Amino acid sequence: MTLEQDQNLCKIIDSYSSKDDAYWSFRGRAKRFHCHNLIHYPAMMVPEMQGELLDVFLTEVQNIESVIDPFVGSGTTLSEALSRGLDFLGIDINPLAILACEVKSGALYTKKLQEKTDLLLHNIKKDKSNIVSKNFFGINKWFTKQTQLELSTIYRCIKAEQSKWARKIFWLSLSTTVRAVCNSRSSTYKLHIKPNKEIDNIPSAILIFEKTINKNISNMKEQKEFLAKNKVLKINKSISKVFLKNIDTTNNIKHNKKYDLLISSPPYGDNQTTVPYGQFSYLPLMWIDIADIKNLSKKNMLINPNTIDFNSLG
The missing domain is CATH 3.40.50 (Rossmann fold)
Incomplete structure (x- = not known):
């Protein structure tokens, strides 16, 4: 220049x-x-x-x-x-x-993604297992038992999806879900435990995931239209x-x-005190199969x- x-x-x-x-x-x-x-x-x-x-x-x-x-x-x-x-x-x-x-x-592949998402949500709703599929240090501190079970259901059903490109989209939606249903305060990126009253009112992970993935499909359709334009x-x-x-x-x-x-x-x-990107990401990454990245x-x-x-x- x-x-x-x-x-x-x-x-x-x-x-x-x-x-x-x-x-x-x-x-x-x-x-x-x-x-x-x-x-x-x-x-x-x-x-x-x-x-x-x-x-x-x-x-x-x-x-x-x-x-x-x-x-x-x-x-x-x-x-x-x-x-x-x-x-x-x-x-x-x-x-x-x-x-x-x-x-x-x-x-x-937005049309195919919608089909895979519909099947994924169907499989999540019919999964009645009571097995927690992940285990890591602090899991009982950061997630209620019910949340662990629901996140495990989502995790297993995503793992069952054969297409890696679709799994990546599902994992990203799951990362948002984890942040919404963990016991850490949403007012900070650092890991700080919520008050007991807030923990008692944590929403369903399955409902949050369904809302998140449907929103992300809409976002990806917008992206496709925008790039085409x-x-x-x-x-x-x-x-x-x-x-x-x-x-x-x-x-x-x-x-x-x-x-x-x-x-x-x-x-x-x-990073350790001001904007802790790692602390923000840690809990979501615990529920993602990082082999897919x-x-x-x-x-x-x-x-x-x-x-x-x-x-x-x-």
């Missing part, structure tokens, strides 16, 4: 805030739709902000074809890159982030080439392709609730 292009970019971006000091806060203008709404994740970026910045660069700088985000998180930058047909490399140490990005960049959809999938790496960004990143533009939002403060390479990241945060850059 030339000095003149750099100066033009600065002028354009400055012009937005010169008219409105609060322009880049996107207060009242931020909305999460289609794949941006598949998961709630700590400290997510504003999609409209990333989209506008991308459009400025695409207008002013020729030959931008690819984007890299070394702290990809739930994939906000990924989603905006997909919407513009740009190739993408996303990096994150958190397995839940990798799963979310795999789902967002995966094939959009932007002419970046080919045979039920974005034309973008997406690569995801579960590695530590402080190490050398080996990749056979160079990327034109870096857009990211690094971790906020100290394709790009995992970091080992022993789920030893305890703090392992991800201790290994993170923040």
Whole structure:
């Protein structure tokens, strides 16, 4: 990029805030739709902000074809890159982030997904087993017995699904469900036990899962329509080439392709105390078959609730 292009970019971006000091806060203008709404994740970026910045660069700088985000998180930058047909490399140490990005960049077989979801929900409702299918340290602290049984039912039925692409979508929906029905407070990303009164009123995991998966199907249908409208959809999938790496960004990143533009939002403060992405993700990951997450390479990241945060850059 030339000095003149750099100066033009600065002028354009400055012009937005010169008219409105609060322009880049996107207060009242931020909305999460289609794949941006598949998961709630700590400290997510504003999609409209990333989209506008991308459009400025695409207008002013020729030959931008690819984007890299070394702290990809739930994939906000990924989603905006997909919407513009740009190739993408996303990096994150958190397995839940990798799963979310795999789902967002995966094939959009929405009709088949609806059929598989209907069958999954049917199988969940007819499963009468009283077996808890998972066992990990703290399970009785963080989940009531009834919730353990219901999550186990969902877990077994997802495992029985033969298509991995569908299982990944189901696992992501289950991750949201786990956060909603665990005994940890929803007012913080840290693991803090709820008061007994709130634990007594925890909703049915099966009902929450059904609501979540149906919402996510609607989001994926919106995503498919959006990509088709932007002419970046080919045979039920974005034309973008997406690569995801579960590695530590402080190490050398080996990749056979160079990327034109870096857009990211690094971790906020100290992961262990400020925004604990690992604590947020730990309980959901305990109920997911992580063997279904394709790009995992970091080992022993789920030893305890703090392992991800201790290994993170923040």
